[in-house]
Amino acid sequence: MKGGTKFCISATTLFVGLIIAVVGVSFLHFFPIIFDEALKKQTRLVEGSTGYNIWESPPADIFIDFYVWHLENPLEVEKGAKPNVTQRGPYTYRETRSKDFIQNNKNGTLSYVQPERYVFDPVHSEGRDPKVDNFTTVNMPLLTIINQLQYMPENYRYLFNVFANLLERHLHATHTVHDFIWGYFSPLLALAKILRPEMVATDEFGIYVGKNNSSDGVYTVYDGVRNYTKTNEIERWNGKDDVSYWTTKYANRINGTDGTYFRQFLTKEEKIYIFISDICRSVYATFQNESETRQIPTWRYVIPKSVFDNHYIEPSNAAFCTPDKNSCPPGGILNITDCQYGAPIYFSSPHFLFADNEVFQMINGVHPNNTLHQSYLEIEPYTGVPLKIGKRSQINTYIHSYDFIEFYKNVPKAYLPLVWMEERSFATKEAADELKRQLMVPLAIGKYSPWVAFSLGILILLVGIGCSRYQWKQWNENPSLAINSVMTDEEIEPMMHDCM
Template identity: 30%
Template sequence: MRMRGKAVANQTPVYTAEESETHQKVNITWNSNHTVSYRQVKRWFFDKDHSNGSLEDNVTTLNVVAVVSTVPLPVLPLPDILLSTAGFVARDWGYFMQKSISLSFSSIGQTVAITKMVGQLLFDGFEDPIINMGSAFPLPNTLKIPYDKFGWFYQRNGSYLYDGLFNIDTGQDDIGHVGELKNWNYRNTTEFYQGTCARIDGTAGELWPPKRGREDRVTMYSTDLCRSISFDYTDEYEVEGILGYRYSGGPSIVDNGTLDPSNECFCCGECVPSGVLNVSSCRFGAPAFISYPHFYQADQVYLDQVEGMKPDEEKHRFYVTLEPNTGIPLDVAARFQVNILLDQRPYISLFKNVPKIFFPMLWFEERAAMPQEMASQLKLLLHLPTIGLVVSITLVVIGLITASTTALCCVCRNVNPPLNDSDTKTSNGVLRGKESMLPLMDRNENSTKTILAT
């Protein structure tokens, strides 16, 4: 990692963390306005079999705590681990105080780059003298540092508070709105952006309304970005024998107004070239910027800053594949890269000569694909209308045949009445009853008797 000129970012091995089978929903409340409110808990477990390295591997990366602690930040109601440092307290200090911070950094051996184990950087966290120094400052209770370590997912794993409170439509009034996010943290707009950029639109990312078309846009709200993002139809894709529509994220998701003027409200101050999204307001003022992995679909200026970037559509695009009739996700690949803005600080010797770079820290991919067992159930659900139609037609045909047979039998009975026990036929087909024959026999007998009597 060079700190003068172009930075070098070498992609480390892939470290896979397996998420629990389902997102656990907690504090579920069914509301009278046909919405449901809940929080969710996500848990990840390191998957050694699908990883190319171990959590004990050492990785050299940018000293994020030191970088963020030197950024001038606005006063905010609640600190984040990235701003809960001495730099946060010194944001308005003058030359002499900032020089004091510079000397403090030197005395505790701070460097621009640090080497830590993967497990520490991701989940376990690591202690840092700057955090300890920030904890020693006399701060109000609202600005007390609630963390003792730094890690990208430290204290997030298993937390039911991190993702916030969701309130979604059940679809009882209109199935076309099922799954839509009505409020997040009791609001239908965010406090992190202004104007239309503050609106909360779309779903929570787990279910979409049915009857999706190729011309439709798929929208979801991302709690990590604190904004709604939309996807456009790109192609068809088959998952476990089920045909789905694939919607992919385009440049507009990471645009700050360069390509789409309506995205200018995402700038949060200085607008940077398209390709990175400023989420500093969402991350308590930390200089954090989100992009696609390897600056995919980003302005060339970002690729020129860092060596080792190899954007690839197949590996780095963000997409959602939906079954169009039900709106059920078949395959999802959420891919983003976290970048930290490294900039010069003339009064702090540690960062006096560094170039201005959007430095890639890590990129992640969250994959979710429908398992075979669930796909079989969905196939049955999709085939139910066809099965019902076939059964209905079959029953109608059987009913028609039965009715026709019954009618034919009735006609035959009327034309040729059936024989009863008292009926018989003569040799020439003439029908006679027994009562007409018996008198004839009687007459013959009487006649004989009469002759004998004479």
């Protein structure tokens, strides 16, 4: 091979290697910028985007499991004994939800309602029938009225005591699981509604009464176009940016999203806020660990103990004590009576997970377990899409003695669990595959292609340098080759032109 040809090959090799290496380095710098902008465009809540479709109708299988608490010794409790309870369930319902009546407000926000529909699932209920199975618990309509009577004049108490002894002679009642969840007619509530309409909202009682095929109100959220960090963050709920159940502006503020969709590019250090209308307040979740959901890397967030901690440990929680911090329940318990139309309802995690020891001293039969009873979300951190959710909550009441009701005079103080629920959502395989196609493939390309290009460029550069050194070595060892290869400027110029 002639010296000129060798020179041309070496120069070309060095040039190509340098170009490929530079392209690789440039791609390392520019790909994240291009990818981030493309992702923001696809995940903001604009009709037609991937994010909008997921937000509008979450592609997930959603179930809710109900576990009722059977009161084993109601007559003994009337005499002062500690309540003994046992868990029964699950009674599982398939849940469907989608955002309806979506309105673009032309100011960077969208408004919608989100009806929830429940259909009983006998397979996941393992043969249990909520319309047949009975259980015993405290008589909640009776306790609701008694709880309000303690603040009323003596003549009201006397009159009600007469009716109570005629209609209800014990603190307990037995219901089917279906009636207790979805509602049943109460003569006591009907009577109270006639005598004092402001005392009760309805003549029915049920943990989820009126919730099937209905929504919890009108949400107005940011679409994320102007500021991606506000994607799906609630601006207003039922026309207001706060609630009025708690004692400070901070506690009443509506923070975060509705829990179905979060902003893009989450960080492990930040808290994510969720507004839960059932308890009329926002809570936060914190990063726990990296996880994997349907072969997609996710981050697992949990509702930590501090959210419902005793106000002595977490002073800011005193704002959630009503009417003031002198009325604070033990840690792990939230009084939501005002949020539940005056019914003496208290919220906690299932089995009183994270509650203070005094709660467990009041009752027998609960066994908290972090794995089974702590709420969690597994979120894909780039898109903010939750792929797996376990929302776990427990509804309780508070019993104690009431001197003006004969069969309540000796009742001990106790937080009595009524029912606990796990609302679980799991992204469908089809949705996960689509997310992998739109997210994981571009990420893999962006992650590995620049390094492949850079490495290939460096390799070609090294080959070019090696060839040049070899040629130089040959010239040094055999000067005649160098002499023979010496060329005038007129000879070099056409060679360079050929190389180009």
